[in-house]
Amino acid sequence: MAPGLRFPPAFALVQLAFALLAVLPRHVAPDLAGDRDALLALRTAVGKHLKWDPSVSPCQGWQGVSCSPAPGQRVVEVRLVAKSLSGQIPVGTVGNLTALQTLSLRFNAISGPIPADIGSCAELRWLYLKGNRFDAGIPESLFLLALLKKADLSENRLTGGVSSEFNRLGNLATLNLEGNDLNGALPSGLDLPKLTQFNVSYNGQIDGPVPASLAGLPPSAFLGTALCGGPLAACPSSEGKKRRKLTFGAIIGIIIAALVALIIVLTICVLVCFSRRRRATAGRSTEAAADVHEGMEPITVTVAMTDRNAVKRSHSPPARRRGPTTWRRLVALGALRHDNLPGLRAYFYSREEKLLVFDFVGAGSLSSLLHGGGAERLDFTTRARIALAAARGVAFIHGGGPKASHGSIKASNVVVSGARDGAYVADYGLAQLVGTAELPKRGTGYRAPEVTDARAVSQKADVYSFGVVVLELLTGRAPTHALPDGGAGGSGVDLARWVRSVVQEEWTSEVFDSVIGNEPRVEEEMMRLLQLGMECTEQHPDRRPTMAEVEARIERIVEDASRRADFSSTDGSRSVSA
Structure with missing residues (x-):
């Protein structure tokens, strides 16, 4: 090759750098303007009713938004608690708030998966998503949040298992996964040295033994699950699950016991039917007596008023319309006597109107x-x-x-x-x-x-x-x-x-x-x-x-x-x- 066509290595590297810059997409350095755009995209997706003024900075009075001090202001807190947010959070909204330290979206109606790019919020310390409708599994990117201290994902619809990747969150002190649809066993090697609060209650499909690192927690951390061991009842031993062959004598004994139980059940059924027939006969006699009294003078009910007594007259309805259950409930209510309950004085019961008359x-x-x-x-x-x-x-x-x-x-x-x-x-x-x-x-x-x-x-x-x-x-x-x-x-x-x-x-x-x-x-x-x-x-x-x-x-x-x-x-x- 001719000497004039040779290029120094340094010049070749410069040319390569310019070529890469030409083909790669342009990235704007993270700043307050980028935070503003991300928040407006979030509002469009889940909270169009939020009264954020796009003409001013998010740091100037946007509800639920807090910023770091100037100069170099960035959005560091988003607290939109119980703001009737609904819909799904798309990628490119929360994930673009790269200086965010606190995200609280509690008690809304946000659905869909937790944003997959939440791991881009590298400064995030406090994550509160309780009381929404988030579904799917816990995103893998969440385990990139090395500074995370508190994560409350309770009362959602999250599925899947509890990953051992939580061990990567060495600063995590609170992990609340209560009231979801999580399943499977808790990782036996779960080890979070700073963890002080943990709860997986009411995830009915979570089973298996409680990990040794969580054995010191109270039973309330595991209510409504199929877990065992630790603060809960001991796990069943494998020996207790071994099947044993039944002998011929044991089989005969089981059959005899079943026949005796069947005879007892049939006897009870006969006695119950006989008792019901007797009560039905007595009930018809009572209804007949009620029909006789129906034509008599109407009952006078006096209702105590603030200034004077008023009288309401009405016919007592037949017993067959009220039924024995209703009668027993009226009698039970009338028997209640307490200084903080107004006394029941009378009642009126018909298909069109039901009245209870209490003391004033x-x-x-x-x-x-x-x-x-x-x-x-x-x-x-x-x-x-x-x-x-x-x-x-x-x-x-x-x-x-x-x-x-x-x-x-x-x-x-x-x-x-x-x-x-x-x-x-x-x-x-x-x-x-x-x-x-x-x-x-x-x-x-x-x-x-x-x-x-x-x-x-x-x-x-x-x-x-x-x-x-x-x-x-x-x-x-x-x-x-x-x-x-x-x-x-x-x-x-x-x-x-x-x-x-x-x-x-x-x-x-x-x-x-x-x-x-x-x-x-x-x-x-x-x-x-x-x-x-x-x-x-x-x-x-x-x-x-x-x-x-x-x-x-x-x-x-x-x-x-x-x-x-x-x-x-x-x-x-x-x-x-x-």
Whole structure:
């Protein structure tokens, strides 16, 4: 080759570099403008109602967005808790927020997979995705987040197994995978040295032994799974699973036992049929007697009013229309007597109309006192006493047996006394008595998530409803309007979820009603009652306390609050006299 055609190696490298630059796509250095574009793309995908002004910087008042200090500002926090977000998060939105340290999208309706490019958020420390509809598996890119400290992926629809790749997250202190559809065994070599909080409860397909590194955790971390060992029951041994051949004598014994059991069952069936026939005969005699009385004078029912007595006359309906079950329920309701339950005086029952007549009590419902046009300024101690009175009434109902429940606890059914020092729980047993053709919307906020039939409300569901009333007393918010931007018809997040999200974001002071928020000396009691309300509104029924326990805890709170108030009054008078 001619000397003039030779190129120095350095010149060849420069030419190669220019060639690569010509064919590779251009990349803009990460900056605030790129963060702005990523957030606007996120809004387009899941939150078109978010009031972000594209003409200004995200650091200038975009709701839920926080930035690092200038110069070199970047978006470091995105907190969009309970903002009615819905839809799927596409790749190229969250993943482009490369300086992000906190991402909180709790309690929305975001669906689809967790973005596959979330691993690009290399600075991410806190990831909160609880209470959405994320599905598919946990993306592999999540295990690239070496700085991640807390990951809450609970109450979604995630599938697949719990990967041993979590071991790559050496800084992880909290991992919450509760309430998903995860399956398989937990990795035996799972080792997260900084882990202090872990929960895989209510993933019914997770099975096998609890890893040794998690054996010191409480059983509540593994509820609703098929796990064993560690803090749970011991795993079955392999020897117990060995099959043994049955001898001829054992087979004969099993056959004889089965024949004896069959004879016993048939005998019981005959006795039950005979007993039912006797009751049916007696029932027909009762109906005949009722038909005779139907033509007699109408029953006079007196209803106590605030100013005078009013009389309503009606014919008593025949027993065959009411049925024995309904009759027993009316008798059971009438037998309930308690200082915090209005007494049942009479009833009217027909196909067109069903009425229960109670004693007139109180000066108005708790709902009207808290949210009515002339809402009163109830201090904390008064609110706690109202909660205690209502708790005593509900606890008394629950004392009637494991199936005894109120069925419709809400603020409009809590009637406050005229002196504001007590309350009555009204309409007890009404849902079970008259039934309902259609369930009220969940937007009302009182109904426990597991309730599917208004005529079969459990005691744990009553506890949930009572917990909502407690939160309503503390926040001053009606459950149907828990969020100012919740949308028409109560389409936003209900009160219990809103309170939980605010507390978890460590903005607890934002929870309390402004009337009591700055009330002196009772801060501790307010926090204790708030904690109790949150325990009552746990999503899983077995985590809720009993009403007897609720009553006892509120009683102690009232006693402590009253003692502080008395001490303050006495101390103040001494100061004045001095």
